[in-house]
Each structure stands twice: as C-alpha cells, then as structure tokens.
Amino acid sequence: MDAVPPDQGPEEFGPAHADSVHADSAAGGRRGDTRARIQQVALELFAEHGYERTSLREIAERLGVTKAALYYHFKSKEDIVRSFTEDYFTRLDGLIAWGREQPPTAHTAHEILDRYITIVMEGSEVFRFLERNQASLRGSEDGKHRFEQFRPRLNALIEIITGPDAPPRSRVRVAAALFAASTSCMFFTRDTSDEGEPSTAIDRDELRKIVLELADDLTG
Amino acid sequence: MDAVPPDQGPEEFGPAHADSVHADSAAGGRRGDTRARIQQVALELFAEHGYERTSLREIAERLGVTKAALYYHFKSKEDIVRSFTEDYFTRLDGLIAWGREQPPTAHTAHEILDRYITIVMEGSEVFRFLERNQASLRGSEDGKHRFEQFRPRLNALIEIITGPDAPPRSRVRVAAALFAASTSCMFFTRDTSDEGEPSTAIDRDELRKIVLELADDLTG
C-alpha cells in the first residue's frame, strides 16, 4: 500500500468491447501509454515463451525501459497477468450469468456456444496465454484469485447447456464442443509469435462459421 | 538439517520425516529403481505446479534424497522431461507411420482416432504435463524440438484422415475431433494431483466409448 501511481484498481483495459491489446510490436513510437505497451509486450512474451521464462528484465528491455519502470505501473509480475486476464474472465462470467437466466432450449445452447466463440476469438491472445500456461497459473498461490478458474467456469457452462444431472454422454459432448471450439480457433488462427510457420491459418469469418457448426453438431 | 543417517535400511526412506512419499504403484517394492521414482514424482509435480515452478530440490525432498542424487540419474532437469516424453512421441510417430500406409478409407480414420485416444489415455499423465506446460516447452531449447512438433504431428494426422488438399471445413473438423478427444479425456479423468476436487470424473471405459463416438461424428 504505497502511493499507487495511476490506477491499479478497476482495469481500464477495455471492458466488454475493447481490443486494447494491439498496436505494433516492433518497438515503434507509441509514446504516452506505457502501461498498455507493457501489457501488450508481456502478454505476447508470456504466451510465446511462457510466464516463468519471461523475466521482467526481458519485457523492460523490449520496451526500452528498466525493470523499475514496470513497478511504477504494476505492483508485481502477477499483477500484470491479472490486468489482462481480468477482462477475459469477466466476460466469461457475464456469459454464464446470462445463460442462467435463459430458458433451457436448444436455441439457448446455440447462443451460448456462439457467444463463447466470440469471447475466445476476440481475446485470442489472452486465451492462448491461458492455454499455454495452465501449470504456471495453477501453482500461483496468490490467495486472491486462485487460477483454478477454468474448470469451475467450464462446468458452469456445461451445466447450463445440458441441464443439471445430465448423463455422462451429454456432459462429455458439450465439454468437447467447448474445447473443440476454443482449441480449434487457436490452432487455425495465425499466431502472433510464430512467424515462419507453414501457416495453416484459415480466414476468421469462415473459421468462426465452421467451428460454430461443429459445436452445434456436438451438442445437438 | 535433515541429518540423514548415512546408513539406513535400504527399505525405508525418510528417517523420522518421510513427508509424503506416498504415490507408488503397487506391484513389488520401490527399492532399487530410484530412477523410475524420480520420473514419477517429477512428472506429477511438473504437471501439477508447472515445470519451472518445480525445483529439483522439491523433487528430491519428496523422494527423501538430495538434489545431487538426481544428477546421478539424469544429466539435467530437461533430461528428466525427455525421459518420459520420448516414449509418448514415439508412439505418436508410430501411429502416423502406420496411418500413412493405410488406404484412405473411413475405417482408417476411425482406427486412427481409436488409437490416438488409446495413446492419450495410456499416457494421460504425460499428456497432461504437455498440455499444461506448452509455453515452457516452446521456450526451451530442447523442448522446442519436442513440442513445436506437436503442431506438425497434428497436421500429419489431419492430413492422413482428410487426405491432401482438403477444404478448410474438413481440416477443422478433424482437428477438432483430435482436440476434443484428448482434452475431454483429460477433463473427465481424475487428476493425480487434485485430491479435493468435485470430481466430475467418468469411468474410463465409458469415457473412452463416448469420446470415440464423438470424434467419429466430427470426422464422418
């Protein structure tokens, strides 16, 4: 608890609809919003090389500043992570809350899958980070927010779609739909990092359509 | 500390403080095969807490030995990883090789999915480790060879099933089948670590059947 500089409370990252994590990665200009640049670079490096393997020194170097500067904007390394995962989970929670108020129809199931895919695709970089750093996030003994956030949320979505006490087959198929959707989106979306890859990437809109259809098939 | 008597009956470890060296398949004694015990404990901890967050000291402690002892059996930390991932990838390569010699029929597709699921389920602990440490493995000099080849291997399996130059929709659906199968198996299989979980686990044989059916639906 010291003089908290700018704003460390509620994130001004882009609640609900902002794609704040963009800009050029090539150490270009972009004076002014250092905090956002830190988030962007950190997210990129964490997703590519891993959370633990990426040191604050590395992030600072890439930005042309020093480690100490990062501590002006974030109180710790984990705090940087929280800054860009918060919004993602908030959106997921929003979807869950919405789903719980809907009637348990097939149309609701379709809508949930649709919205879920939207969330994943819009926060693809964050999702990639979460997916690739599961082990690190689990061990994170922050106390504040245990990162066992995946399972509970997935189970929530599954139950909303299948209804309570659904047979194993239904639960597995719905879970598979969610997994297949998100993972496929990652696999066929161009990675920010992997630059010299064969690139099996597929057009976003087409991919979205294919994935949604596939998820529907699984739940139907 | 831990003044470990230089001479303790080779039968029991942890003189006065064995902590929790539980875990250990039945069948015979654990004596003699320290190397295997190291692999087992390391795999478990790497999967649960993450590769980087798990120190050799931690592994050694759990086994009732010292770090130095580990270096007698493995030449480095990464070498431990290699020791238990090697077999997994070899099996995947075997499947790919086998698949390439088969006629491109629907039956072959089914067989590949079936065998793939078998490999994943039998090496579930290793798969879990790989899945949760993707980022770490990517950044690793040694791991790059391993995990960065997860993509190529997946692509290989996809191409075998869809045939060359298949349309995006087919490729995505087959990829989804593979992802859904493996990830679902993990999700509904009791985690070696998570002990106090709600446990949404499902019987192995039943799970296997459900997952295979689902994968077939996706590729069919």
Add this chain to the structure above:
DNA sequence: GTCTATAGACGGATAGAC
C-alpha cells in the same frame, strides 16, 4: 549412489535520486 558444500547466475522486488 548418495551426501555436503558451493559455485555462479538470475530472478523479483525496493529505495531513492532526478
């Protein structure tokens, strides 16, 4: 085969000048 001891490096985080 296992231990003690330690080298050697690097990480996160803080203090205080400017």
Add this chain to the structure above:
DNA sequence: GTCTATCCGTCTATAGAC
C-alpha cells in the same frame, strides 16, 4: 515516470568426500 543501485532469495549444476 524513469533510472541506478542493490538486497535477498532461489535455482541449476558441479566437485569431491564417503
């Protein structure tokens, strides 16, 4: 808002005794 300097912890890995 950023920097220099530094503290302190932990880690991998090695050397050499038993």
